[in-house]
Amino acid sequence: MNKFSLAVLVMLVFTFVSQAQKHEQNLRTIFDEALTNGQSYPMLKYLSLSIGHRLSGSPSAAAAVEYTRQQMESMGFDRVYLQEVMVPHWVRGNTEVGRIVGAKSFGSKDMKVTALGNSVGTGSAGLLAEVIEVQSLEALESLGKKNVEGKIVFFNRPLDPKHIHTGHAYGGAGDQRVNGPSVAAKYGAVAVVVRSLTLALDDVPHTGTLIYDPEAPKIPAVAISTIGANELSKTLKANKGLKFYIETHCEMLPDVLSYNVIGELTGSELPNEYIVVGGHLDSWDVGDGSHDDGAGCVQAIEAVRIFKATGIRPKRTLRAVMFMNEENGLRGGKEYARVAKEKGEKHVAALESDSGGFTPRGFGIRSTDEVLTKIQSWSDLLAPYDLRKLVKGYGGADINPMEDQGTVLIGLMPDSQRYFDYHHTSEDTFDKVNKRELELGAASMAALIYLIDQKGL
Amino acid sequence: MNKFSLAVLVMLVFTFVSQAQKHEQNLRTIFDEALTNGQSYPMLKYLSLSIGHRLSGSPSAAAAVEYTRQQMESMGFDRVYLQEVMVPHWVRGNTEVGRIVGAKSFGSKDMKVTALGNSVGTGSAGLLAEVIEVQSLEALESLGKKNVEGKIVFFNRPLDPKHIHTGHAYGGAGDQRVNGPSVAAKYGAVAVVVRSLTLALDDVPHTGTLIYDPEAPKIPAVAISTIGANELSKTLKANKGLKFYIETHCEMLPDVLSYNVIGELTGSELPNEYIVVGGHLDSWDVGDGSHDDGAGCVQAIEAVRIFKATGIRPKRTLRAVMFMNEENGLRGGKEYARVAKEKGEKHVAALESDSGGFTPRGFGIRSTDEVLTKIQSWSDLLAPYDLRKLVKGYGGADINPMEDQGTVLIGLMPDSQRYFDYHHTSEDTFDKVNKRELELGAASMAALIYLIDQKGL
Numbered sequence A, B: 001m002n003k004f005s006l007a008v009l010v011m012l013v014f015t016f017v018s019q020a021q022k023h024e025q026n027l028r029t030i031f032d033e034a035l036t037n038g039q040s041y042p043m044l045k046y047l048s049l050s051i052g053h054r055l056s057g058s059p060s061a062a063a064a065v066e067y068t069r070q071q072m073e074s075m076g077f078d079r080v081y082l083q084e085v086m087v088p089h090w091v092r093g094n095t096e097v098g099r100i101v102g103a104k105s106f107g108s109k110d111m112k113v114t115a116l117g118n119s120v121g122t123g124s125a126g127l128l129a130e131v132i133e134v135q136s137l138e139a140l141e142s143l144g145k146k147n148v149e150g151k152i153v154f155f156n157r158p159l160d161p162k163h164i165h166t167g168h169a170y171g172g173a174g175d176q177r178v179n180g181p182s183v184a185a186k187y188g189a190v191a192v193v194v195r196s197l198t199l200a201l202d203d204v205p206h207t208g209t210l211i212y213d214p215e216a217p218k219i220p221a222v223a224i225s226t227i228g229a230n231e232l233s234k235t236l237k238a239n240k241g242l243k244f245y246i247e248t249h250c251e252m253l254p255d256v257l258s259y260n261v262i263g264e265l266t267g268s269e270l271p272n273e274y275i276v277v278g279g280h281l282d283s284w285d286v287g288d289g290s291h292d293d294g295a296g297c298v299q300a301i302e303a304v305r306i307f308k309a310t311g312i313r314p315k316r317t318l319r320a321v322m323f324m325n326e327e328n329g330l331r332g333g334k335e336y337a338r339v340a341k342e343k344g345e346k347h348v349a350a351l352e353s354d355s356g357g358f359t360p361r362g363f364g365i366r367s368t369d370e371v372l373t374k375i376q377s378w379s380d381l382l383a384p385y386d387l388r389k390l391v392k393g394y395g396g397a398d399i400n401p402m403e404d405q406g407t408v409l410i411g412l413m414p415d416s417q418r419y420f421d422y423h424h425t426s427e428d429t430f431d432k433v434n435k436r437e438l439e440l441g442a443a444s445m446a447a448l449i450y451l452i453d454q455k456g457l
Helices: A003-037 A040-051 A059-074 A137-143 A166-173 A180-186 A226-238 A290-310 A331-343 A369-376 A379-385 A400-405 A435-455 B003-037 B040-051 B059-074 B137-143 B166-173 B180-186 B226-238 B290-310 B331-343 B369-376 B379-385 B400-405 B435-455
Strands: A079-091 A096-103 A107-111 A113-115 A127-134 A152-155 A191-195 A221-224 A243-248 A251-265 A270-280 A316-323 A346-352 A360-366 A389-392 A408-414 B079-091 B096-103 B107-111 B113-115 B127-134 B152-155 B191-195 B221-224 B243-248 B251-265 B270-280 B316-323 B346-352 B360-366 B389-392 B408-414
Touching: A003 A290, A003 A379, A003 A435, A040 A059, A040 A290, A040 A435, A059 A079, A059 A251, A059 A290, A059 A316, A079 A331, A096 A113, A096 A221, A096 A226, A107 A226, A127 A137, A127 A191, A127 A226, A137 A180, A152 A180, A152 A226, A152 A243, A180 A191, A191 A226, A191 A243, A221 A226, A251 A290, A251 A331, A270 A290, A270 A331, A270 A435, A290 A316, A290 A435, A316 A331, A316 A435, A331 A400, A346 A400, A346 A435, A360 A369, A360 A435, A369 A389, A369 A435, A379 A435, A400 A408, A408 A435, B003 B290, B003 B379, B003 B435, B040 B059, B040 B290, B040 B435, B059 B079, B059 B251, B059 B290, B059 B316, B079 B331, B096 B113, B096 B221, B096 B226, B107 B226, B127 B137, B127 B191, B127 B226, B137 B152, B137 B180, B152 B180, B152 B226, B152 B243, B180 B191, B191 B226, B191 B243, B221 B226, B251 B290, B251 B331, B270 B290, B270 B331, B270 B435, B290 B316, B290 B435, B316 B331, B316 B435, B331 B400, B346 B400, B346 B435, B360 B369, B360 B435, B369 B389, B369 B435, B379 B435, B400 B408, B408 B435
Parallel strands: A127 A152, A152 A191, A191 A221, A270 A316, A270 A346, A346 A408, A360 A389, B127 B152, B152 B191, B191 B221, B270 B316, B270 B346, B346 B408, B360 B389
Antiparallel strands: A079 A251, A096 A107, A096 A243, A113 A221, A127 A243, A251 A316, A360 A408, B079 B251, B096 B107, B096 B243, B113 B221, B127 B243, B251 B316, B360 B408
């Protein structure tokens, strides 16, 4: 090796080492900012306690749009704007009754139920019918019309506790809630009762969306708590022909104009390349939606704020996006992707936090194997922050519509154990969020988009 | 390669693959048992709600000894026995008062305080003196006797939130509580007030042990909540010569006979080699000690029960040990190590859970680099259970006395973010424990001791 080659080599090694040190230091700066001067927790406090739950089309959803817009404005983001999107406007109504009727031992008994999102209501007359229990859509289909017609179908397959990640348990039971009502309706059922989608055994019913098949009649559907489901099942075994009464007053009103809320920090070198970090601003109309997904929204804002506050200038444009209507329509996510495509915006990556504000464990990555391997090669930089899980994953409901644009889709993976204890219930409230866990999630998002921005994908 | 060599090679590869598959299947069996038929949660419920807190020497500590002994008996462990150990018997007394006295703006105000464990009391007369605030033992020493004599020293250095693992933040502030009282006494202080060792900002004081230096006078010491510490600090700044009143009635009674509780499953091949899995049975006398360390005790029992229940026969003898007196003396841990040494028992490894019943993230390993590397080589087997953190670590207070016997010492590392929110307070109660998180910890312990047993160290 001649002297010139040696000098070049030394310089290259030096550059490489100093780049690595720079990244290491910047990640440390990002976490220090989040943990000592973090804004995610006070933002979530406002969103949860002052605004509260914010179902699409509701006045509080509008308040949340205005609040997050103002927050990003006040933080001095380079550009803050609203993206119009028409959203469904479903309302629950006041009274929700679920009642076992005609049990030999106790007669009638009210059970904790809650209407599924987008469900039609029974109206004041209510609906009384015989109940049959099934464990799956397939079991229902094999019963056939003669056994189902005129009855209430009770879907009672529990989540499988053997899954380590609770999301897999949820995914394995979700068809009962999402598709169960229309499948039952095709066989002549008059209503559906679904076991709440949670691993917890408690008396809190979990709402969540159903999707009506346009080919089937729309029948009312409610979720029953897991304790209630066990009791109903037991009572059914002891009482042939047992009836159940449902009364709900929910209805779907005309669509309403709402917005995705977007805040940008303009890239210094590649301003026309975008990295999205987001969560969804709407929540169910129970609890205050702190974990689902107030947490993701304030973390997204915080992730971008951290760049601003620490003076770490991104090369690419960073966009914090508060998507509207994830819960019962996904209109915001679809509209964002449509507009991005229409404008030909190049989205390098999109990172969503929609699994609760718990301690982050890593990221689920929806990409080519090559990109996955590249992100995994950053594990030494991320391990000091206990971000050790860098695996193939799902992305996120709001960002997945961007998949056909070649965008790498990433989901923050917080610890999953408690998420479905609170998910879609009156228990999803601010007091269930730990300040540091929320802050660590925001910092983790900032750290990953920092590395993506610096190193490309 | 001749035919015979090829045959041997094929056989070896086959054996290796089938061994790997066996381990994979057995780990799955272990987790399935814990998650579908786990006993840790109901055991903790009894320990926490029916017995409650169990400070060394207390009647409830004796009840906990008997309860865990009976549990292991009823589970059919091969041998269950008590190991005698004399423990300190400190009692808190009924009244605990901390009061700011003589503030210009508000006069007097009661603050939430709690005596540090092993502290002497003030008695009914109480103790009123001028307060000085310091941030560290060094700062106190540099003030010198003339500024300290006759005063109450207020140690107010907060935990550093920049640490990702909260244990490091705790460790960085702990000298104020453990050694602060005696250091202050050497400079003539009459009492000590210590900022609670937590990252949370709340009004709950955290107790915990102090260690009196035999060379210094014993002076009373209390912890003040973090909100209280901030208020006291602010009031001090505005009031030169501000006084503080302390009244505590704690005292150290004569030592009491107590026990380590030990349950064994005899090894099938190497019964004279031991693998210990443990937690400590004593707790502070506030809350019910669910996370610290009821969780560790029931997880240790459960880890051994899982072997019994699933029919996975260990080669070596597995010992579940409930150590007594970790909190204010460590007598149980020391005695266990002494007896093991005296009997010449070969302890291959000891695994302690004493960091709360939160989702496990891995293990902290105190061993040679060679052993650490060996355990890290099992990462593919452990990653499906999200046990991704296999790092050098501390071990555990109760097992560390075995270090000079060549025992590999391992601490379960649960998620650390919420631990010090509850640690040593009235808030460390059963409702703060998530069933699945507890179960996953127990299964993780069983999984690691399974691999150690099968593969050796």
